[in-house]
Amino acid sequence: MELHSFVSISHVILDYLGTLAFAMSAALVAVEKKFDIVGLAVLALVTAIGGGVLRDVIIGQHPPAAFTGFSHIGIALAAAGLVFLWQPPAKLTGWPLQVTDALGLAVFCVTGTAIAAHSGLTAPSAALLGAMTAIGGGVIRDLLSGETPILLRPDSELYAIPAMFGASITAFLIHFNIYSDLTGMAAALGAFGLRMLALHFHWHAPQARRRA
Amino acid sequence: MELHSFVSISHVILDYLGTLAFAMSAALVAVEKKFDIVGLAVLALVTAIGGGVLRDVIIGQHPPAAFTGFSHIGIALAAAGLVFLWQPPAKLTGWPLQVTDALGLAVFCVTGTAIAAHSGLTAPSAALLGAMTAIGGGVIRDLLSGETPILLRPDSELYAIPAMFGASITAFLIHFNIYSDLTGMAAALGAFGLRMLALHFHWHAPQARRRA
Amino acid sequence: MELHSFVSISHVILDYLGTLAFAMSAALVAVEKKFDIVGLAVLALVTAIGGGVLRDVIIGQHPPAAFTGFSHIGIALAAAGLVFLWQPPAKLTGWPLQVTDALGLAVFCVTGTAIAAHSGLTAPSAALLGAMTAIGGGVIRDLLSGETPILLRPDSELYAIPAMFGASITAFLIHFNIYSDLTGMAAALGAFGLRMLALHFHWHAPQARRRA
Numbered sequence: 001m002e003l004h005s006f007v008s009i010s011h012v013i014l015d016y017l018g019t020l021a022f023a024m025s026a027a028l029v030a031v032e033k034k035f036d037i038v039g040l041a042v043l044a045l046v047t048a049i050g051g052g053v054l055r056d057v058i059i060g061q062h063p064p065a066a067f068t069g070f071s072h073i074g075i076a077l078a079a080a081g082l083v084f085l086w087q088p089p090a091k092l093t094g095w096p097l098q099v100t101d102a103l104g105l106a107v108f109c110v111t112g113t114a115i116a117a118h119s120g121l122t123a124p125s126a127a128l129l130g131a132m133t134a135i136g137g138g139v140i141r142d143l144l145s146g147e148t149p150i151l152l153r154p155d156s157e158l159y160a161i162p163a164m165f166g167a168s169i170t171a172f173l174i175h176f177n178i179y180s181d182l183t184g185m186a187a188a189l190g191a192f193g194l195r196m197l198a199l200h201f202h203w204h205a206p207q208a209r210r211r212a
Numbered sequence: 213m214e215l216h217s218f219v220s221i222s223h224v225i226l227d228y229l230g231t232l233a234f235a236m237s238a239a240l241v242a243v244e245k246k247f248d249i250v251g252l253a254v255l256a257l258v259t260a261i262g263g264g265v266l267r268d269v270i271i272g273q274h275p276p277a278a279f280t281g282f283s284h285i286g287i288a289l290a291a292a293g294l295v296f297l298w299q300p301p302a303k304l305t306g307w308p309l310q311v312t313d314a315l316g317l318a319v320f321c322v323t324g325t326a327i328a329a330h331s332g333l334t335a336p337s338a339a340l341l342g343a344m345t346a347i348g349g350g351v352i353r354d355l356l357s358g359e360t361p362i363l364l365r366p367d368s369e370l371y372a373i374p375a376m377f378g379a380s381i382t383a384f385l386i387h388f389n390i391y392s393d394l395t396g397m398a399a400a401l402g403a404f405g406l407r408m409l410a411l412h413f414h415w416h417a418p419q420a421r422r423r424a
Numbered sequence: 425m426e427l428h429s430f431v432s433i434s435h436v437i438l439d440y441l442g443t444l445a446f447a448m449s450a451a452l453v454a455v456e457k458k459f460d461i462v463g464l465a466v467l468a469l470v471t472a473i474g475g476g477v478l479r480d481v482i483i484g485q486h487p488p489a490a491f492t493g494f495s496h497i498g499i500a501l502a503a504a505g506l507v508f509l510w511q512p513p514a515k516l517t518g519w520p521l522q523v524t525d526a527l528g529l530a531v532f533c534v535t536g537t538a539i540a541a542h543s544g545l546t547a548p549s550a551a552l553l554g555a556m557t558a559i560g561g562g563v564i565r566d567l568l569s570g571e572t573p574i575l576l577r578p579d580s581e582l583y584a585i586p587a588m589f590g591a592s593i594t595a596f597l598i599h600f601n602i603y604s605d606l607t608g609m610a611a612a613l614g615a616f617g618l619r620m621l622a623l624h625f626h627w628h629a630p631q632a633r634r635r636a
Contacts, residue, residue: 030420035365035366037417038371043364057269057270058487062270063270073336073337119487121491125491125497152460152462152569153463158462246631250575250582250629269482272484274483279549285549356573
């Protein structure tokens, strides 16, 4: 029970940290792109809640979770305000932001899969939607800011693969009835670790050879 | 009663005028981009109904209002046909179009918020979705035509802020049970006035300072 | 009965062929764009199932049909894998791919309209959503790969118009209660034939004249 509560609270904290990291990354992109404060707030908001809203719209969760409370929207707007008023120095937006972003990726692929499976989806579909929860916001961010989604490009370290890894493990755990806060945390840790390793060793997904 | 009917009819007229303006603006962009008649019709349609469809999909209104009748789709396609056959001269597409577009913005942020609140959303979420109703179509238009959404760019006069202003007042009115056709019209008038002032005085939203 | 079964099986085969063609076309675009294997799989998947998921989200079919089984997702991922491992030579990706893609377009505009009408939409709305089912995936593919949607551009042969043609005939058939597997196949054949004729004779949709 103690452990359960501890894990659940950790989970909420990680969920908020991930939301914060996604919003911060988008706000920094917005500054880079010279967007105004509206663009900064919009980009931070859709990046932070976009993946989850997409998932909820697809599984028929109305209204999407992000709109039932104000914590995720509030965190995203606070991140936008912070970056607007005090743009963090580069040393805080390098590794610290990547680690926090990886935490968000890891948490969202696990919780996204669990929510999708709970709505009645089969394991493979739930895993797909879970990965989409984790990476969807970033794709919307890139589209809105006029970039080819990082997800698709070969010059970025593995991002979707750790998400798909964590989501698949989660779907597997759920399918065999051994999903719990604890095993879910382990799946998230796996996704987080894989993302960190990919960043550290500059692992890239392979490209298809093209005909001459 | 008389007043109530009068206001409701005005509301329907403004709703149609806004739809027309949104479709016209998109059709003119399509001509500028040298799209063909299909591109012109598609762009006019998704711009005119896109914000409302997004809202309805998020709150779980199936099918979205735009698909239950044919008036909005018909108006959008008629606007596309008009621009295709007889491209309006510049003097009709400058200020007149901006005023009509501002009417659409003002009406949609109020009605969008009211519809979202009626579906059970809390005031802040309803205001967000209301503003999204008003600005969503334009974002889709810009994405499809290969432009960075005007919404995000600092070189455009305030657009999202008047929408958020009208939506917030509406959410406030609803929260305190004083929303009516009349107070709703006042909220729309506030959003419209703010947009007009922004256009006239070239008000821009501030940008974050960037580190050297 | 014999005929009915034959037509229904043909229908399933065409549905799978269309999904395969859409996924292949996207995978080839991904190779062209030098995306990595993740980009290739994501692009193939969203192109193949995107139009149908959009339709289902709009009509309130939760979860969307593509997520209830694994056949469409499996076909899309298999196509991505095939293109990754063995990029088909140009002679297989020219006319053969265009014919298969036209089959997909034809099948999806008919089945999309039928599904939308079955959900309670009126004929014009059902036709619109049916056409969107057929062309939506391609629009998402172009947006994600940083291109102006082919749909909007005058330099491509008629694509949306055959889809709208097949969808309108289907909506008409349903409205007058004469829709069956057989008449539905005829509508699909009409859309297919129109697309093939447009490709063969290089029919383009007209552009609006622009003022000097």
